[in-house]
Amino acid sequence: MRKFKEFIIEKLILSCGLASIFFVGVIFFFLLKEGLALFQFIKPISFLLGRNWYPISEPAQLGIFPLILGSLLVTLGAAVISIPIGVACALYISEIAPGKLKEVLKAGIELLAAIPSVVLGFIGMITLVPWVKNIFHLPTGLTALTGSIMLAFMAMPTIVSIAEDALYSVPKSYKEGALAMGATHWQTIWRVMLPAASSGILAAVMLGIGRVIGETMAVMMITGNSAVMPKMIPFGFVQSVRTLTATIAAEMGEAVVGSEHYFALFAIGIVLFIISFAINVTADLFLHREKTRL
Amino acid sequence: MVKFSINNLDIWFGSIQALKNVSIQISANEILSVIGPANSGKTTFLRMLNRLNELQPNFRMQGGIYLSGKDIMKIEAESLRRNVGTVFALPLPLPLSVFDNITYGVRIHGVRNRVELAEIVERSLKQAYLWEEVKDRLNTSAFKLSGGQQQRLCIARTLALSPEVILFDEPCSGLDPISTTRIEEAMLKLKEKYTIILVTNNVKQAARVGDKTAFFLSGELIEMDRTEKIFTTPSDKRTDGYIQGKFG
Numbered sequence: 001m002r003k004f005k006e007f008i009i010e011k012l013i014l015s016c017g018l019a020s021i022f023f024v025g026v027i028f029f030f031l032l033k034e035g036l037a038l039f040q041f042i043k044p045i046s047f048l049l050g051r052n053w054y055p056i057s058e059p060a061q062l063g064i065f066p067l068i069l070g071s072l073l074v075t076l077g078a079a080v081i082s083i084p085i086g087v088a089c090a091l092y093i094s095e096i097a098p099g100k101l102k103e104v105l106k107a108g109i110e111l112l113a114a115i116p117s118v119v120l121g122f123i124g125m126i127t128l129v130p131w132v133k134n135i136f137h138l139p140t141g142l143t144a145l146t147g148s149i150m151l152a153f154m155a156m157p158t159i160v161s162i163a164e165d166a167l168y169s170v171p172k173s174y175k176e177g178a179l180a181m182g183a184t185h186w187q188t189i190w191r192v193m194l195p196a197a198s199s200g201i202l203a204a205v206m207l208g209i210g211r212v213i214g215e216t217m218a219v220m221m222i223t224g225n226s227a228v229m230p231k232m233i234p235f236g237f238v239q240s241v242r243t244l245t246a247t248i249a250a251e252m253g254e255a256v257v258g259s260e261h262y263f264a265l266f267a268i269g270i271v272l273f274i275i276s277f278a279i280n281v282t283a284d285l286f287l288h289r290e291k292t293r294l
Numbered sequence: 295m296v297k298f299s300i301n302n303l304d305i306w307f308g309s310i311q312a313l314k315n316v317s318i319q320i321s322a323n324e325i326l327s328v329i330g331p332a333n334s335g336k337t338t339f340l341r342m343l344n345r346l347n348e349l350q351p352n353f354r355m356q357g358g359i360y361l362s363g364k365d366i367m368k369i370e371a372e373s374l375r376r377n378v379g380t381v382f383a384l385p386l387p388l389p390l391s392v393f394d395n396i397t398y399g400v401r402i403h404g405v406r407n408r409v410e411l412a413e414i415v416e417r418s419l420k421q422a423y424l425w426e427e428v429k430d431r432l433n434t435s436a437f438k439l440s441g442g443q444q445q446r447l448c449i450a451r452t453l454a455l456s457p458e459v460i461l462f463d464e465p466c467s468g469l470d471p472i473s474t475t476r477i478e479e480a481m482l483k484l485k486e487k488y489t490i491i492l493v494t495n496n497v498k499q500a501a502r503v504g505d506k507t508a509f510f511l512s513g514e515l516i517e518m519d520r521t522e523k524i525f526t527t528p529s530d531k532r533t534d535g536y537i538q539g540k541f542g
């Protein structure tokens with residue numbers, strides 16, 4: 001009887017495990033099937049590098065290059081803002097902040113992670129958009145920069161908490177070794193703690209970026225959604241852009257099932273999938289490297 | 295000449311008292327062995343001498359510690375730690391080359407000249423009895439060295455800073471007998487120039503290298519005397535018991 005119970009529980013857990021793999025497989029299959037169907041109408045190269053996205057003109061022009069650039073631009077901006085602040089914040093929490101403040105800060109960061117992205121988008125729309133508009137004297141405040149700033153807030157909790165973990169797991173003896181040689185606190189942080197935690201911090205950065213590139217709601221609300229080629233950096237930042245994710249979210253509802261437009265949106269999904277997969281794999285490599293080294 | 299003078303030292307971590315009214319004079323150019331069972335306060339005592347204890351939360355102390363007559367709490371921690379070097383139980387080279395491991399500390403303190411650095415590396419490796427073994431591979435990673443060599447590298451790294459005092463915190467606990475002998479030889483040679491304080495769990499090692507030996511038990515200094523006396527006719531019977539291996 002007991003053995004039978006063990007058997008049932010074991011199989012139950014096994015089937016749960018298999019189910020998750022099965023669903024991922026099905027989703028992947030569906031995405032590929034619908035997305036790859038596009039390429040009977042249009043060549044992959046002119047899909048990826050085409051400069052015009054006019055999905056409902058006749059004939060439809062389905063070039064997603066401006067969307068890719070839009071995504072990259074917003075992500076780059078968010079990374080530039082969130083990485084230094086996030087890593088500095090992690091350093092402060094793990095190395096400098098006294099006990100009580102540390103707890104408060106950690107709780108605060110977790111709270112930041114709990115804010116739904118639509119709320120961030122909403123707050124951005126009300127406060128940040130007019131501010132950006134006035135500072136740069138723009139016709140509209142719905143720009144890539146606005147999106148970058150808001151997304152930096154979304155990436156920050158991920159970066160801070162994972163980087164803080166990485167710093168925390170640096171063996172205490174490293175730190176004591178450096179201090180015992182007469183290094184100051186800052187020298188210890190800069191020359192010992194940061195290099196020792198570097199792979200974990202890189203992983204934190206990659207995961208933060210992964211979160212930004214896959215984000216939809218906030219960017220759709222505040223980047224302006226114009227699918228045109230962004231200008232060169234830095235001018236591209238103060239211009240409306242549209243990202244890959246926002247395109248899918250905004251247009252899926254009105255695309256005719258089975259049309260080129262419909263397939264193109266799935267193909268965008270594949271592109272996004274490849275990008276975030278690459279980012280996650282890179283992050284994993286860094287995390288893994290850290291584990292094997294220590 | 296008295297190097298370190300410790301007067302009525304009490305140390306607490308939170309509500310736990312780690313050292314109780316310890317007074318001790320440490321002479322220059324001698325090796326003081328510190329022995330005692332686990333939790334006797336010997337490591338706390340050692341870490342007090344370069345102020346590493348104060349990194350712990352809830353640390354509190356009373357009493358005075360004087361290095362060459364100066365109150366160490368009034369010396370800047372960084373310059374104190376430069377003068378009072380530490381060799382830890384586990385060899386802990388940095389993930390750098392042999393050369394860079396040794397010059398790391400001096401560079402932090404502003405020495406940049408290549409020639410000067412090379413001289414420092416040679417001098418400190420020779421003092422740590424490691425020069426002959428590594429002189430042809432100064433640019434290989436420190437992790438390629440054996441455990442005993444890594445520990446001597448750590449000694450050389452400490453010596454590179456030209457300290458006055460070197461603290462050894464169970465430096466041979468992870469090493470084989472041959473490496474242990476090497477390190478003991480190095481210590482005996484080093485005491486001509488430096489003052490050495492050796493915390494060890496190996497009573498025989500204390501007897502082999504120590505000029506004086508201090509016995510700690512439950513945070514108290516039971517007695518300190520010339521090593522021969524401690525090991526032949528100790529004044530306290532608890533000391534005798536520990537040395538004989540009746541408890542530990």
